Amino acid sequence: MKRALLTLTALTLVAAPATARTWAEIKQSGTIKIATEGAFPPFNMLKGKQLTGFEVELAEALAAQLGLKVQWTTQPFDNLLIGLNQGRYDFVIASHGVNPERAKAVDFTNPHYCTGGAIVARVGGPLTAAALRGKSVAVQVGTTYLDNVRKVPGVGDVKTYPTDTAAQAALMAGRVDAWVGDKFTGIDLVKAQKGKLQQGDLLFNERVAMAVKKGNSSLLKELNAALAKAQQNGTYAKLSQKYFGQDVRCR
Numbered sequence: 503m504k505r506a507l508l509t510l511t512a513l514t515l516v517a518a519p520a521t522a523r524t525w526a527e528i529k530q531s532g533t534i535k536i537a538t539e540g541a542f543p544p545f546n547m548l549k550g551k552q553l554t555g556f557e558v559e560l561a562e563a564l565a566a567q568l569g570l571k572v573q574w575t576t577q578p579f580d581n582l583l584i585g586l587n588q589g590r591y592d593f594v595i596a597s598h599g600v601n602p603e604r605a606k607a608v609d610f611t612n613p614h615y616c617t618g619g620a621i622v623a624r625v626g627g628p629l630t631a632a633a634l635r636g637k638s639v640a641v642q643v644g645t646t647y648l649d650n651v652r653k654v655p656g657v658g659d660v661k662t663y664p665t666d667t668a669a670q671a672a673l674m675a676g677r678v679d680a681w682v683g684d685k686f687t688g689i690d691l692v693k694a695q696k697g698k699l700q701q702g703d704l705l706f707n708e709r710v711a712m713a714v715k716k717g718n719s720s721l722l723k724e725l726n727a728a729l730a731k732a733q734q735n736g737t738y739a740k741l742s743q744k745y746f747g748q749d750v751r752c753r
């Protein structure tokens with residue numbers, strides 16, 4: 503709770519002075535500046551030095567539709583919205599679930615996928631919210647997983663990690679009883695660990711969207727139009743199939 507409040511204060515404080523580039527300015531420059539984390543597979547990650555993932559490919563497809571080149575920046579997840587409000591890049595695509603706290607600091611596009619936060623444990627470990635009573639849970643710092651796990655009645659120690667993959671590693675090493683993270687990430691994690699892990703209950707659902715600096719309505723409009731077009735012309739469906747074997751758009 504304390505951390506969430508501090509984060510909000512930090513976002514609000516830096517929100518005021520910096521100006522964001524308008525759509526006209528971006529179009530004129532020919533290049534759109536996009537930020538992501540690059541450590542959240544299968545959504546945004548590095549393969550060697552190459553940034554890839556569902557969100558990276560989707561953002562590049564949207565930029566191509568808008569007739570723009572892309573300049574990527576990677577930042578720790580916790581810093582992404584702060585940098586956005588400092589005008590360091592035009593938008594962020596990093597699996598941010600839309601929630602009221604974030605919506606005070608930035609403006610969100612229409613959602614680019616729908617998902618939820620799910621429990622994963624070692625075989626025999628806690629798989630329901632009730633079973634988390636007194637148990638330790640690993641989550642990435644600054645995420646909706648942290649907020650939601652803290653709300654589970656009687657939950658034990660909630661340990662935060664700088665990246666989601668570090669939180670997963672803590673589960674595999676037996677340093678915590680459970681991990682809470684994205685349900686699609688959870689499916690991949692369980693598969694990769696062949697029989698050692700199990701996916702448990704969904705704790706909450708969320709709509710995930712791209713973020714622009716608060717008030718950048720001209721860019722917001724273009725991103726929403728580009729997303730709608732990609733969802734109509736098959737570009738989105740193809741990428742979603744590639745990464746998830748299903749269509750993850752919100753319905």
Ligand code: ARG
Pocket residue numbers: 538539540541542546579596597598599600642644645646647666684710
């Ligand atoms: N969907 C979760 C949230 O809204 C996790 C996002 C984590 N993203 C990342 N790039 N690590 O907080």
